[in-house]
Amino acid sequence: MSSKQGGKAKPLKQPKAKEKDYDEVDMANMQKKREEEKALKELKAKAGQKGAFGGTGLKKSGKK
Structure with a gap:
């Protein structure tokens, strides 16, 4: 059940765009x-x- 066409099919070539x-x-x-x-x-x-722009807003301190 193998086909003769193996691998990936090649895509069709697009016509070149005109300038x-x-x-x-x-x-x-x-x-x-x-x-x-x-x-x-x-x-x-x-x-x-x-x-960085300006200040960074609120700063968290290390205290709890």
Whole structure:
């Protein structure tokens, strides 16, 4: 009861996506988005260097 097809079946190949034609408005929006992402990464890196924000709230003492 063995079949001739052994192993995993290969997935069908997807057709390659065509390059989209972008107009000036689309290009400007993409450039703006890239700049915002770059600024956000810089802010995250800067915040990561400083450590924790402000106070940590209520602190528990060792006393019971």
